[in-house]
Amino acid sequence: MVRIALDVMGGDHGPEVVVRGAVLALSSSDADAVPKQDGPGLIGGSIEAGDIVLVGEQDAIASALAAAVVDGGPATNAGFQTAHAPDRLQGDESPVDAMRRKPHNSIAVGIGLVKSGEADAFVSAGSTGLVVATATLGLRCLEGIRRPGIAVTVRGEKGPFIVLDVGANPQPKAVHLQHYALMGAAYARDALEIAEPRVGLMNIGSEDKKGHPLAREARELLRATAGGYRFIGNVEGVDLFRGACDVVVCDGFTGNVLLKVSEGCAEYMLRSMGRFMAEEGVDDGLRERVLGRLARDVDYSEYGGALLLGVEGIVTICHGRSEAPAICNALRFAHRAVGARVNEHIVELARSVGRAAGPGSGE
Amino acid sequence: MVRIALDVMGGDHGPEVVVRGAVLALSSSDADAVPKQDGPGLIGGSIEAGDIVLVGEQDAIASALAAAVVDGGPATNAGFQTAHAPDRLQGDESPVDAMRRKPHNSIAVGIGLVKSGEADAFVSAGSTGLVVATATLGLRCLEGIRRPGIAVTVRGEKGPFIVLDVGANPQPKAVHLQHYALMGAAYARDALEIAEPRVGLMNIGSEDKKGHPLAREARELLRATAGGYRFIGNVEGVDLFRGACDVVVCDGFTGNVLLKVSEGCAEYMLRSMGRFMAEEGVDDGLRERVLGRLARDVDYSEYGGALLLGVEGIVTICHGRSEAPAICNALRFAHRAVGARVNEHIVELARSVGRAAGPGSGE
Numbered sequence: 274m275v276r277i278a279l280d281v282m283g284g285d286h287g288p289e290v291v292v293r294g295a296v297l298a299l300s301s302s303d304a305d306a307v308p309k310q311d312g313p314g315l316i317g318g319s320i321e322a323g324d325i326v327l328v329g330e331q332d333a334i335a336s337a338l339a340a341a342v343v344d345g346g347p348a349t350n351a352g353f354q355t356a357h358a359p360d361r362l363q364g365d366e367s368p369v370d371a372m373r374r375k376p377h378n379s380i381a382v383g384i385g386l387v388k389s390g391e392a393d394a395f396v397s398a399g400s401t402g403l404v405v406a407t408a409t410l411g412l413r414c415l416e417g418i419r420r421p422g423i424a425v426t427v428r429g430e431k432g433p434f435i436v437l438d439v440g441a442n443p444q445p446k447a448v449h450l451q452h453y454a455l456m457g458a459a460y461a462r463d464a465l466e467i468a469e470p471r472v473g474l475m476n477i478g479s480e481d482k483k484g485h486p487l488a489r490e491a492r493e494l495l496r497a498t499a500g501g502y503r504f505i506g507n508v509e510g511v512d513l514f515r516g517a518c519d520v521v522v523c524d525g526f527t528g529n530v531l532l533k534v535s536e537g538c539a540e541y542m543l544r545s546m547g548r549f550m551a552e553e554g555v556d557d558g559l560r561e562r563v564l565g566r567l568a569r570d571v572d573y574s575e576y577g578g579a580l581l582l583g584v585e586g587i588v589t590i591c592h593g594r595s596e597a598p599a600i601c602n603a604l605r606f607a608h609r610a611v612g613a614r615v616n617e618h619i620v621e622l623a624r625s626v627g628r629a630a631g632p633g634s635g636e
Numbered sequence: 637m638v639r640i641a642l643d644v645m646g647g648d649h650g651p652e653v654v655v656r657g658a659v660l661a662l663s664s665s666d667a668d669a670v671p672k673q674d675g676p677g678l679i680g681g682s683i684e685a686g687d688i689v690l691v692g693e694q695d696a697i698a699s700a701l702a703a704a705v706v707d708g709g710p711a712t713n714a715g716f717q718t719a720h721a722p723d724r725l726q727g728d729e730s731p732v733d734a735m736r737r738k739p740h741n742s743i744a745v746g747i748g749l750v751k752s753g754e755a756d757a758f759v760s761a762g763s764t765g766l767v768v769a770t771a772t773l774g775l776r777c778l779e780g781i782r783r784p785g786i787a788v789t790v791r792g793e794k795g796p797f798i799v800l801d802v803g804a805n806p807q808p809k810a811v812h813l814q815h816y817a818l819m820g821a822a823y824a825r826d827a828l829e830i831a832e833p834r835v836g837l838m839n840i841g842s843e844d845k846k847g848h849p850l851a852r853e854a855r856e857l858l859r860a861t862a863g864g865y866r867f868i869g870n871v872e873g874v875d876l877f878r879g880a881c882d883v884v885v886c887d888g889f890t891g892n893v894l895l896k897v898s899e900g901c902a903e904y905m906l907r908s909m910g911r912f913m914a915e916e917g918v919d920d921g922l923r924e925r926v927l928g929r930l931a932r933d934v935d936y937s938e939y940g941g942a943l944l945l946g947v948e949g950i951v952t953i954c955h956g957r958s959e960a961p962a963i964c965n966a967l968r969f970a971h972r973a974v975g976a977r978v979n980e981h982i983v984e985l986a987r988s989v990g991r992a993a994g995p996g997s998g999e
Contacts, residue, residue: 367845402841430904440840444848477803477892478765482730485807485889510896514904523893526848529840530890531897533873538901541793541877542930546909549929559916566912567905 274324275611276354277604278392281329281337282361282379283399284600285593288329291398292337294600295325299352320604322352326392328383331357358382362399368406380404384411387586394587394607396578398595404588405441405581412584415616417623420449421583422525423590424460425532428570431516435461439528441581447490450474450522452623454495456582457520458502459622463613467519472499473508475523475531483507487524495522501626539571578603580610582619587611637687638974639717640967641755644692644700645724645742646762647963648956651692654761655700657963658688662715683967685715689755691746694720721745725762731769743767747774750949757950757970759941761958767951768804768944775947778979780986783812784946785888786953787823788895791933794879798824802891804944810853813837813885815986817858819945820883821865822985826976828882835862836871836881838890846870850887858885864989902934941966943973945982950974 279295281288298320327334334355360375371378380399384407386392397404401423409421422438422445437453437460438445445453454472461470474492476484481492484507495504508517510531523531543564550560578599581588589607591599642658644651661683690697697718723738734741743762747770749755760767764786772784785801785808800816800823801808808816817835824833837855839847844855847870858867871880873894886894906927913923941962944951952970954962 367843429900430907443840475893477806477889477896480730488889509900510893510898511900511903513897514900526840526851527890527893530838530873530886531893533840534876534894534897535873535901537792537872537874537877538898539905540874542902542905542909542934544793545930545933546905546926549926553922553925553929555918555922555926559918562916563909563912563918566916567909570908571905 274321275394275608276326276386276392277320277324277394277396277607277611278326278328278356278383278386279600279604280379280383280395280397280399281327281334282358283397283593284591284595285398286596288333288337289340290595290597291600292327292334293341293597294595295327295353295604296338296341297597297601298325298604320608323354324608325352325604326354326356326383326386328356328386329358329379330361331355356382356386362403364400368400368403371400371403372407372410378403380407381411384408384588387588388412392586393611394589396589396591396600396603396607398591398593398600398603401440401590404590408581408584408586408588409441412586412588415583415585415623416620417627418452418456418583418619420445420452421581422449422453422456423528423579424457424582425579426464427513427532427535429514429516433465434513434516434518435464435520436528436531437520437522437582438525439532439579440525443524443526443529445487445524447487447494450487450491450524451494451498452583453522454504454520455498455501455623455626456619457522459618460580460582460615461519463610463615463618465519470502470519471505471517472502472520472522473505473512473518475509475521475527476507477509479507479509481506491522498626501622536571543568543571578606580606580615582615585616587615637684638757638971639689639749639755640683640687640757640759640970640974641689641691641719641746641749642963642967643742643746643758643760643762644690644697645721646760646956647954647958648761649959651696651700652703653958653960654963655690655697656704656960657958658690658716658967659701659704660960660964661688661967683971686717687971688715688967689717689719689746689749691719691749692721692742693724694718719745719749725766727763731763731766734763734766735770735773741766743770744774747771747951750951751775755949756974757952759952759954759963759966759970761954761956761963761966764803764953767953771944771947771949771951772804775949775951778946778948778986779983780990781815781819781946781982783808783815784944785812785816785819786891786942787820787945788942789827790876790895790898792877792879796828797876797879797881798827798883799891799894800883800885800945801888802895802942803888806887806889806892808850808887810850810857813850813854813887814857814861815946816885817867817883818861818864818986818989819982820885822981823943823945823978824882826973826978826981830882833865833882834868834880835865835883835885836868836875838872838884838886838894839870840872842870842872844869854885861989864985899934906931906934941969943978945978948979950978
């Protein structure tokens with residue numbers, strides 16, 4: 274049995290939408306409401322009654338359940354565990370303030386459940402900064418890993434690729450990037466089922482000397498641990514979408530820009546495409562089918578969420594604007610991530626590379 | 637009269653393609669071969685006989701001219717000036733090596749023409765790193781500007797926006813970003829015809845404290861000189877394409893990733909879109925019209941090229957893979973940039989902001 278703590282208070286749309294996502298994940302009869310999951314990645318985990326712990330204010334959970342309609346009637350707490358988190362976040366607090374002044378917020382309580390072993394995973398659509406800070410302070414780093422990083426799966430021309438870090442650590446050291454490479458490689462094996470993942474370093478040119486000092490230093494370190502993956506050197510933004518690598522490693526600032534720019538660009542192109550098709554006389558039904566397929570292709574919620582790699586336990590971060598189906602997918606994704614034993618595989622890979630490189634390597 | 641030095645030796649496709657671009661720019665009779673320039677930006681400058689100086693190896697120029705067909709016959713050097721650059725670059729030299737061992741390469745000779753005043757502008761599809769290094773060392777920085785930055789124009793939902801720096805300076809100081817804001821604002825006035833450009837700082841969240849120390853420090857400096865533009869604070873990748881600002885300021889590493897990711901993402905979406913339309917039965921003609929419009933929308937060559945802002949003279953950098961029409965556009969773009977007196981306007985803006993902020997500001 275896998276137990277997943279779900280942050281009911283996080284997300285732009287409030288507890289009702291989050292709880293509806295949890296209800297969706299449980300109600301297999303309502304399959305139509307859940308996006309089709311035909312892509313690769315850690316999706317499709319099968320949630321059962323008792324797997325989900327709703328974490329939040331008692332009253333908010335109760336009214337969200339009452340508002341969620343399942344099979345024609347209101348949802349009940351049947352099938353759910355709950356955990357009370359009395360401190361409500363405002364959304365404009367800094368992570369430091371939130372942790373200091375509201376120690377019993379839903380993120381802290383959820384991470385606490387993972388720490389104590391009462392939950393295997395935590396899923397939140399709340400503040401990424403606060404989830405990262407709480408998890409980093411509350412959970413131990415995996416053996417051999419110094420700093421956690423957020424990994425996301427993005428679809429490109431030849432299938433999906435993993436990007437990390439997309440924002441946990443905006444100013445990493447080169448050794449952190451080396452650990453991202455190992456974590457990304459282990460994750461790609463589990464999530465994308467690639468035996469020997471190709472790992473690239475995000476840079477602004479293909480030559481060895483390109484980029485800033487961090488990129489040049491990281492390049493040497495990534496080469497040093499290339500027993501754990503196939504290191505293909507620098508990659509650029511254009512190469513990424515053409516399928517140059519399975520894992521791209523970057524600092525959290527660059528990765529965050531990469532992710533949001535690709536999101537913004539995709540959104541812009543979808544809208545332009547819709548307009549052009551309408552203007553050229555493509556009929557409505559056809560237009561919707563084409564745009565729908567393209568939109569699904571670039572919709573990150575299809576992949577379930579971002580994974581904070583490098584801490585003990587599975588921590589999944591959803592888009593703040595996640596709707597119920599995205600929350601549902603994130604729960605299934607977390608379920609599969611626990612089952613796939615990603616963390617064990619990261620530790621194994623870090624160990625094997627450490628043994629190969631001799632004592633003290635990677636430190 | 638505007639004189640533009642054109643690097644005949646730069647670009648992936650060799651001298652013939654570059655020279656064909658120059659021939660196109662001169663042959664107004666061949667209007668069909670040049671992409672339609674209905675977008676905003678510095679396009680449409682009108683090149684006349686004698687305006688273009690072909691810079692490269694004598695023999696290469698001669699054979700490229702012989703191979704370029706105009707009006708049914710080979711092109712001649714009628715209408716062109718030429719400047720001999722005997723040192724041929726291999727393409728795999730570092731900028732430092734190239735400058736040291738091949739001082740008479742086409743980029744050095746072209747920049748030399750700008751320095752001596754024999755040319756107003758230099759256009760190259762050669763190594764960006766070498767163009768930046770040669771221009772930075774060979775040309776003086778504009779008054780009030782410490783480091784040059786490369787500006788490009790990208791199209792978003794509400795029209796184009798300017799991004800700088802996209803790679804001249806992968807590790808800038810905060811004061812450089814402040815100067816990018818001033819240069820970008822002056823450029824936006826001239827190129828996009830926006831009286832009070834909205835300038836945003838690329839960051840990974842909207843709050844003041846977000847990002848790394850460079851972003852936080854730059855934010856304060858950009859606020860301090862906001863008399864020269866409207867400072868809208870942090871912007872993220874998603875906002876950019878929605879039209880949040882007219883100018884986005886970032887370090888050259890991030891800007892380069894931003895540009896190439898949007899290029900890669902657009903390319904990927906165009907191909908997926910084409911496939912989906914075919915599979916859904918959209919007929920070939922209709923499909924080509926829709927895709928053609930979208931491709932033009934995201935084609936950077938439409939905007940003529942990237943401008944290295946901050947040095948005395950106009951330096952335009954084209955994509956290495958530029959075809960003849962893109963070279964033609966870049967020449968017209970450089971022509972217009974000279975005519976628009978972008979550099980004078982940058983100096984004026986930097987001065988006015990400096991006066992407002994008191995002596996010693998921005999240093």
